[in-house]
Amino acid sequence: MKLIGIDIGKNKHFFCIMDQQTGEIVSLPVSFSNDKEGFDFLLQKIKSYQKESVLIGMEDTGHYHFALLKYLLDLQYTVALINPKTTDFNRKMQGGITKNDKLDTINICDVLDTPERKKQYRISKVNSFDLYEQKQLTRHHHNLKEQLNVYGNRLQKCIDIVFPEFNSLFKSKYGTVYMNLLKTFGSAEAIVDTDIRTIRKCFDINGRGNRIALTPEQLKQCAKSSIGISSTAEIIQIKHLVNQIELINKQIAEIDKKIEEFSLKTNSPILSIPGISHFSGTSILAELGDISNYKKPSQIIKFAGVAPLHYESSQFTAQHTSITKKGSKYLRKTLYQIILPVIRYNPVFKAYYQKKISQGKGHRCAQGHCVRKLLRIIYHLLSTNQKFDPVLLR
Structure with missing residues (x-):
């Protein structure tokens, strides 16, 4: 050789x-x-x-x-x-x-x-190159989500300065009316100085969905009594951040559509696990690569960096240690994002989680046990090309 x-x-x-x-x-x-x-x-x-x-x-x-x-x-x-x-x-x-x-x-x-x-x-x-594009898309999705969190935090900081009561008027943030108002006015003072007809235009939206209970009149009244301060710099930042957040959301939607196409084409058996979506399933498959490179489930657990760290020296053995956090951070992130819905929608995982809690494990530790159980199941499904059957776990 x-x-x-x-x-x-x-x-x-x-x-x-x-x-x-x-x-x-x-x-x-x-x-x-x-x-x-x-x-x-x-x-x-x-x-x-x-x-x-x-x-x-x-x-x-x-x-x-x-x-x-x-x-x-x-x-x-x-x-x-x-x-x-x-x-x-x-x-x-x-x-x-x-x-x-x-x-x-x-x-x-x-x-x-x-x-x-x-x-x-x-x-x-x-065939590993078939997974290359999927890996790049799912990692790009993760990175855009992180940017979205950064911009969202900066936006909330600016809102707290110019109109701190604004968020209390809405049941959820970043809806159509919510973003229209920020993009159009940017501060409580600007809303107060605007006639009611212009404000109503921000409330006029097309498409499906429930309309918010807030009225333009209530918004203007709240703006009049707001303790927010007028800041040109903050208003400019708000309008720019809203545009950036909307752009990133459009990019994520475009990526997710392509990821779903790949997922439907692959039709992996891990999609049969309740709680795993097209995105999370594609992310797991792309990060793991060819399953034949692993001889046993413990290898993918190690690759994901979710194996418990074992520390022993002489007569001392650590009783409480964290996971190793080695390997693919994207795979580890995806696994911890989906483990809650997997526990919620699968009675076997829910019972396993509650068992660990009853043994005195903390929430995060119990999650880690469920993640490793999930990886063992994923390894079996991919190795045998078998659909998930919760009955076999009992």
Whole structure:
């Protein structure tokens, strides 16, 4: 078997070739450009070996390796992706104090040259690119939601200054009338100085849904007695923030529509679990990748970073520890977002949650137990392509 280690860079990559049986470096580290000419140069160097006898390894970092990975997979080469922390740890374990691109290629070959039982890499397949777009979309959704929270908090701060009574007039925030008023006026003083007919225009909305109980007259009366202060800077911020929030909501709706299309096409068995939506299901599948890369449920629990941290030293064993929080933060975030509806809509999970609470576990700890139970079920469903059946959990 020939091991080919590739160190990825933005403009150029390095590679070397090692004979696994002898440990001899067959081809010393050499660079090639990150373009078609460079890829063809690499191919010329390795095409003399049979594809079945070649294992190519590269670090799974950033995005600079995507084009090369797709190029090699299209040619039906076997490619192993390695966590950069693994290569860094391997270098330090060997006492290495020098790090450069050439030495990294050899280090990657050393990582590839590990027993099957202890392999520290995962094999990438062509179909993994089907999940790439889904992963980018679901992560973009998460990022937009975080931006929405930031803008929402800033908006509330501005409202508290210019019209602190405004939120108490509405049962829920960010409705159509709510946003129209902020976008049009921005402060209590502006509402007071406006005639009632102009205010009524903000209340005129088309489409379905219940109309709010608040009237333009009540709004104006509340604005007259408001303790808010007039601030040009805050009013400008309010109008800008409202526009940004509305734009982000439109972007999220566009993303969710595409995610649903992917989900319907995939038709994964995990969608049969009550509480898992098209978005959360797609996010879980995209973050986990090919389920065949995991041999047992504990591996995906570890990958999600929800495994309980075990700390033991001499005669001391920690009784209360947090989860490891290693691995995919997006997967972990999705799991904790959906675990409450999963508990609510599934009697088995609800009973399991209550059992942990009765054992003296806290709410968050009990949630963690349910998350790990959910991952074990997801692993089984994906491995067997079986629909969820709550009866089998009893």
